[in-house]
Amino acid sequence: MKAKVYVTLKNGVLDPQGKAIGHALGSLGFAGVEDVRQGKYLEITLAETDPAKAREAVEKMCAQLLANTVIENFRVEI
Amino acid sequence: MKAKVYVTLKNGVLDPQGKAIGHALGSLGFAGVEDVRQGKYLEITLAETDPAKAREAVEKMCAQLLANTVIENFRVEI
Numbered sequence: 001m002k003a004k005v006y007v008t009l010k011n012g013v014l015d016p017q018g019k020a021i022g023h024a025l026g027s028l029g030f031a032g033v034e035d036v037r038q039g040k041y042l043e044i045t046l047a048e049t050d051p052a053k054a055r056e057a058v059e060k061m062c063a064q065l066l067a068n069t070v071i072e073n074f075r076v077e078i
Numbered sequence: 079m080k081a082k083v084y085v086t087l088k089n090g091v092l093d094p095q096g097k098a099i100g101h102a103l104g105s106l107g108f109a110g111v112e113d114v115r116q117g118k119y120l121e122i123t124l125a126e127t128d129p130a131k132a133r134e135a136v137e138k139m140c141a142q143l144l145a146n147t148v149i150e151n152f153r154v155e156i
Contacts, residue, residue: 006119021143021144030139031125032124033125034124035123036120036121038118038119040117041116041119042114042117043113043114044111045111045113045114048110064106065099065102065106
C-alpha cells in the first residue's frame with residue numbers, strides 16, 4: 001500500500017528557499033509569480049494492507065520524524 | 079491563482095535521501111516500511127487568472143528551473 005505525505009511550512013513561517021525560487025523565476029523572465037512556498041513530498045510503500053491502519057502508522061511517522069510540527073503541517077493520503 | 083507542483087525522481091533513479099528516511103523509520107520501530115521516495119512539493123501563487131495559461135506558464139517553469147527533467151518527473155495541479 002502506498003501513502004503520500006505532503007509536508008508544508010505553516011503560514012507565517014519564513015520560507016527563504018521558496019523566496020529564492022521566486023526570485024530565480026523572476027530572473028528567468030517569468031512575470032506574475034507572487035509567492036512560492038516549498039514543501040516536501042514523500043511516497044511511502046507499506047506492507048500494511050488496511051487503509052485505516054496504514055494512515056494511523058504514517059501519521060505517527062510524520063509526528064515523530066517526517067515533519068517538524070512546530071513549524072510544519074503534514075497531510076497524509078492513502 | 080495557486081498552482082501545486084510535485085517533483086519526483088524517475089523510476090530507477092537512486093534516492094539516498096529516501097533510503098535514509100526509510101532506515102530512520104526502521105530504527106524508530108516502524109516495521110513494514112518497504113520503500114520511501116522523497117520528492118519536492120511547491121505552491122506557486124500566480125497573478126494569472128486563466129487556468130490554461132497558468133498551467134502552461136508553470137509547466138515552462140518546471141522544465142526550465144523547478145525540475146531536472148533528466149532524472150525527475152513533474153506534475154502540475156491548478
